[in-house]
Amino acid sequence: MSSRVSSAPRSDGHVNGSVSYWYRDEGGVPGAGPSLPGSRTADVCVVGAGYTGLWTAYYLKRARPDLRVVVLEKEFAGFGASGRNGGWVVGELAGSRERYARRHGRAATVALQGAMFAAVDEVVAVAGREGIDADVVKGGVLTVARNEAQHARLSGLVAEAREWGWTEDDLVLLDPSQRVRVEGALGGVWSPHCARIQPAALVRGLARVVRDLGVEIFERTPVTRITPRAGRSGPAAETPFGTVTADHVIRATEGFTAGLRGHHRDWLPMNSSMIVTTPLPAEVWKRVGWDGAELLGDMAHYYMYAQRTADGRIAFGGRGRPYRYASRVDDDGRTQERTVDLLWRMLTAMFPAVAGEGEVDHAWSGVLGVPRDWCATVTHDHASGLGHAGGYTGHGVATANLAGRTLRDLVLREETDLTALPWVGRRVRRWEPEPLRWIGVQAMYALYRGADARETASASPRTSVLAHVADAITGH
Numbered sequence: 498m499s500s501r502v503s504s505a506p507r508s509d510g511h512v513n514g515s516v517s518y519w520y521r522d523e524g525g526v527p528g529a530g531p532s533l534p535g536s537r538t539a540d541v542c543v544v545g546a547g548y549t550g551l552w553t554a555y556y557l558k559r560a561r562p563d564l565r566v567v568v569l570e571k572e573f574a575g576f577g578a579s580g581r582n583g584g585w586v587v588g589e590l591a592g593s594r595e596r597y598a599r600r601h602g603r604a605a606t607v608a609l610q611g612a613m614f615a616a617v618d619e620v621v622a623v624a625g626r627e628g629i630d631a632d633v634v635k636g637g638v639l640t641v642a643r644n645e646a647q648h649a650r651l652s653g654l655v656a657e658a659r660e661w662g663w664t665e666d667d668l669v670l671l672d673p674s675q676r677v678r679v680e681g682a683l684g685g686v687w688s689p690h691c692a693r694i695q696p697a698a699l700v701r702g703l704a705r706v707v708r709d710l711g712v713e714i715f716e717r718t719p720v721t722r723i724t725p726r727a728g729r730s731g732p733a734a735e736t737p738f739g740t741v742t743a744d745h746v747i748r749a750t751e752g753f754t755a756g757l758r759g760h761h762r763d764w765l766p767m768n769s770s771m772i773v774t775t776p777l778p779a780e781v782w783k784r785v786g787w788d789g790a791e792l793l794g795d796m797a798h799y800y801m802y803a804q805r806t807a808d809g810r811i812a813f814g815g816r817g818r819p820y821r822y823a824s825r826v827d828d829d830g831r832t833q834e835r836t837v838d839l840l841w842r843m844l845t846a847m848f849p850a851v852a853g854e855g856e857v858d859h860a861w862s863g864v865l866g867v868p869r870d871w872c873a874t875v876t877h878d879h880a881s882g883l884g885h886a887g888g889y890t891g892h893g894v895a896t897a898n899l900a901g902r903t904l905r906d907l908v909l910r911e912e913t914d915l916t917a918l919p920w921v922g923r924r925v926r927r928w929e930p931e932p933l934r935w936i937g938v939q940a941m942y943a944l945y946r947g948a949d950a951r952e953t954a955s956a957s958p959r960t961s962v963l964a965h966v967a968d969a970i971t972g973h
Contacts, residue, residue, distance in 0.1 A: 505841030508775050508856040514831030517581040518773045518812070518859035519697035527701065529573040529716040536739035539567040541908060543747045544720045544734050546570035547579035548893060549886050550749035551703045552901025555623075558710040560905055566712045567741050569734055571719040571753070572828070575700030578752055578893060581830060581863030583771065583802045583814045585792050586621070587638055588614040588690030591892040592872030592920070594661060601919035607662055609918045614667075614690045616895040619902075620699075621692050629702030631694045632807040636790035638691035641673045641682040643847075647796035648683045649958035654796075655686055677793060678786040679847050693790045693804050694894065722758045723748060725881035732882030745877070745908050748885035751893065752864030755824035762927040764866035764888050765934065766824050770817035770832040771862070772840045774855040776809045784850040798945035798964050801843055810858070811851065813844045817862060820938040823931055830861040865891050871973050874923040875900045877907035884908065941967045 512521065520526045541557060543550040546568050554566050570576070590597070590610055598606040617635065624633045642648040651670075658668050666689070673685030708714060722735045723746055732746040750757060752766045782788070793803040801815040817836030821827070837860045845852040868874065868888035873896055877884030884907060886900035887893075903915045915921075928934050948961035967973070 545749035548897035
């Protein structure tokens with residue numbers, strides 16, 4: 498991952514933080530709506546107004562318009578990963594096929610994969626039906642290999658997918674230059690099961706639709722504690738402004754879950770960072786060959802993800818400072834300057850034509866939730882009245898939609914194909930206490946970076962032993 502420059506050129510209007518470029522593109526960070534005006538009751542209380550919370554509210558109100566649904570949000574709707582992600586509505590499983598199959602069988606795991614493919618189309622369909630203009634284009638996803646070890650893993654990925662029922666309609670090997678000309682690419686695979694979105698536009702549009710359905714969203718309302726049903730008292734979400742007591746309380750806090758009392762070690766808040774270039778001239782796009790709206794990833798351990806935005810930029814992401822000690826999160830989204838430089842070097846190594854023609858216009862970071870076994874969960878317990886979903890490990894845009902529909906069925910006590918999926922009711926052990934948690938994550942990413950460096954310098958098709966050690970440490 499080298500480049501002719503060591504420091505990224507910043508545009509005159511360069512911004513670091515301020516949540517994300519996606520909000521800047523939307524006209525700026527939105528002002529928060531009203532806070533909770535006092536204690537109240539509801540049928541369903543949802544904690545967190547990101548994709549999971551909003552999709553849950555949306556599907557509940559569509560199914561039962563008479564339900565009283567309240568959503569509580571610490572900042573504003575879409576403040577977290579929902580308004581900061583790479584804009585991938587991707588149909589990949591949030592977790593390991595083998596782990597799901599180990600507990601629930603192969604057929605159930607195949608069904609979950611099918612539900613994930615369908616979730617991509619569902620997001621696209623709802624955006625169209627509800628008039629949400631979020632630059633939605635289902636252009637698929639291209640994954641490239643840039644050294645021999647990555648190329649071998651790419652071939653292995655296709656072979657494994659075939660064993661799990663993926664056909665050439667789901668995943669196909671190709672010369673990546675057929676779609677995007679990535680410097681040094683030895684091979685690529687393309688899947689149609691991915692759509693590009695403008696993340697903030699989607700979450701803001703969804704919040705608008707949910708409000709129009711009669712859902713009350715209270716912003717600048719942090720939830721300090723969630724309590725289960727106790728005797729005649731229903732489950733409740735406590736805030737500084739009052740308590741919402743409901744028949745069901747759904748936790749939809751994903752990467753911010755560690756901030757809730759009693760949930761500090763449930764999911765690890767993993768940090769991911771992004772940059773976006775200034776609009777690139779037509780000559781650069783001609784040299785890059787990126788004419789469509791496909792998303793782009795690679796087979797590195799320290800992987801990247803990118804999209805060509807609707808306004809002619811490259812939005813490019815990867816791991817910067819992956820974890821902050823004691824599960825702290827950076828609310829503003831500001832990222833380290835050295836991370837901005839690293840992402841720029843990665844981008845221009847893949848697309849040399851951008852160097853000298855583009856600049857970094859915005860940089861930001863956000864957190865995603867990572868369970869100890871790296872597999873997502875959706876659950877609801879009628880005895881306690883509590884439910885939750887999350888742990889999407891970076892696949893949350895589509896997975897949150899599937900979670901919202903599944904939580905609807907669980908809350909309404911409907912036995913459906915969704916409630917039978919193997920991620921429903923999944924329990925995993927908690928993360929280790931500090932400093933073990935911090936040491937483990939730092940070691941994992943140091944090893945992955947080392948593995949990438951060794952593989953780039955070698956002509957061997959073997960995955961570096963350092964990557965295997967990292968996998969063993971984290972259980973990834």
